[in-house]
Amino acid sequence: MRLATLKRDGGSRAAVITADGAAPVEGYADVGELLAAGEAGWDAARTALSAGEARAFSERDLLRPVLHPGAVVCVGLNYRTHILEMGRELPTVPTLFAKLERALTDPFADVELPRPSEQVDYEGELAVIIGTGGRDIPEAEALSHVAGVTVLNDVTARDYQRRTIQWFAGKTFQRSTPIGPWIVTLEEFGTIGPQELSLKVNGEERQRAPLSELVIDVPGLVADISRIAELQAGDVIATGTPGGVGEPQGKFLRAGDVVEVAIDGIGALRNTFVGSTRQ
Ligand code: ZN
Numbered sequence: 001m002r003l004a005t006l007k008r009d010g011g012s013r014a015a016v017i018t019a020d021g022a023a024p025v026e027g028y029a030d031v032g033e034l035l036a037a038g039e040a041g042w043d044a045a046r047t048a049l050s051a052g053e054a055r056a057f058s059e060r061d062l063l064r065p066v067l068h069p070g071a072v073v074c075v076g077l078n079y080r081t082h083i084l085e086m087g088r089e090l091p092t093v094p095t096l097f098a099k100l101e102r103a104l105t106d107p108f109a110d111v112e113l114p115r116p117s118e119q120v121d122y123e124g125e126l127a128v129i130i131g132t133g134g135r136d137i138p139e140a141e142a143l144s145h146v147a148g149v150t151v152l153n154d155v156t157a158r159d160y161q162r163r164t165i166q167w168f169a170g171k172t173f174q175r176s177t178p179i180g181p182w183i184v185t186l187e188e189f190g191t192i193g194p195q196e197l198s199l200k201v202n203g204e205e206r207q208r209a210p211l212s213e214l215v216i217d218v219p220g221l222v223a224d225i226s227r228i229a230e231l232q233a234g235d236v237i238a239t240g241t242p243g244g245v246g247e248p249q250g251k252f253l254r255a256g257d258v259v260e261v262a263i264d265g266i267g268a269l270r271n272t273f274v275g276s277t278r279q
Contacts, residue, residue, distance in 0.1 A: 003045060003148065004182035005030040005063045007044035016045050017182050021054040021104055022061075031183055032234035035131050035147050040205035043229035058143075059108040059270075064179045065150060066129060071235040072099040073225050074154060076167065077208050078240025079213050085243045094216050094224055103172040105268035107151075107180025113255060114173035116146040117157035120253040123241035124207050125197035126192070127152035128218055129183050135180075142219035145231065148183040152238045152267050153199075153261050178271045179236065188260035188265075194248055197242065201251075202258055209242035211263070258270070 003018035006024075014028040025041075025048045028034040076095035077083045079141050083090055105111060113120050119265035131147025155177055161170025189195070192211050199207035216224070221237055253259070255275040262268035 001045060001049065001185045001188055002182045003034065003065060004180070005065050005067060006057055006061045007063060010042065012067065014045075016049045018049065018052075018054040021056040023048040023182040030063070030065070030067040032068055035066070035233040038132070038233070059082050059181070062108060063106050064104050064209070065183045065227065066236065067134040067233040068222035069101055069104075069234045069236045070232045071095050071229070072101060072104065072238070072256075073235070074099060074171065074238040075216070075240040076214050079209055080215060081209065081213070081243025082241055082245065083215070085245070085248045090215060094221060094244035096225065097167050097171060099172045099177060100139045102174055103177045105175040105178050107178055107270060109175070109178060111155065111176060111178060111271045111273045112174075112276050113253065114157045114160070114176060115278050116200075117170075117173075118157055118252070119158035120273070121156050121158050121246045122199060122206070122253065122259050123245055124155035124158055124197055125152045125154050125241050126197060126211055127179055128222070128237040128239060128265060130222075130231045130233055130237070133230060135230040137222055137226040140221040140224040143186060145222060146186055146218065147233070148185040149189055149263075149266060150180055150183050151261050151263050151266055152179045152236075153177060153269065153271065154238055154241060154261060159205055160251075170252075171271045172279065175251065178269050180269050181267050183240060184266050188267065195266075197261070197263045199244070199262075200260045201217070201246075201253070206242035206246070207242050213242060214239060
């Protein structure tokens with residue numbers, strides 16, 4: 001099943017995506033509310049799917065699936081190729097950092113280049129959305145806590161990432177991080193591994209890697225993070241990016257650039273970067 005959040009009547013509505021379009025899931029403003037409702041939310045989604053009242057929609061109608069995640073936890077340095085290009089050693093524990101909710105933006109939104117940065121870079125990533133919360137989740141049970149997967153571009157201002165040893169400043173500029181276009185349940189997506197992630201800038205491929213190259217896999221991440229703090233429905237875990245980011249090549253994003261991130265079995269998000277209107 002594919003769960004999305006679409007604009008509707010000045011607000012929003014959760015929806016299931018079908019071959020014909022999007023069928024609204026009445027009673028839930030976004031996928032976050034649906035997941036928080038547990039079985040009642042899933043029942044409503046299945047009802048919407050079987051009712052078959054899907055309507056066509058445009059990319060610009062799609063909002064980030066979870067509008068208000070309680071936590072956005074990101075993993076740095078989790079693909080061998082990216083770790084080596086950044087000149088670091090392979091980890092045995094994840095490098096974790098967080099983003100503010102307000103750093104997230106919609107899957108086809110224009111993204112304003114963070115104005116004070118001269119070094120804005122892309123990072124294509126698999127994002128995991130928690131369905132059933134929990135604390136101290138064992139690795140063996142971790143996937144049963146995952147609602148599904150989606151795509152995220154962990155847009156990073158490298159100069160701000162490096163101005164101190166804390167990465168936070170470079171990672172959480174206002175509305176800099178697109179996520180979507182929808183959440184694909186693991187039941188539909190299958191085993192996480194063989195699917196490839198790819199990223200293009202203005203049509204030129206810069207990143208490509210199978211998800212099997214994650215150094216610390218999704219169950220390992222869920223187990224580790226849930227030992228630190230309870231995971232809750234709608235929480236987002238961005239699992240890290242493979243090699244091919246712009247910085248080692250001296251290539252940074254400029255106004256007018258179009259970045260597309262795709263993962264087999266999910267789909268793609270695509271954003272145009274625009275100059276800042278702020279003084
Ligand atoms: Zn990242």
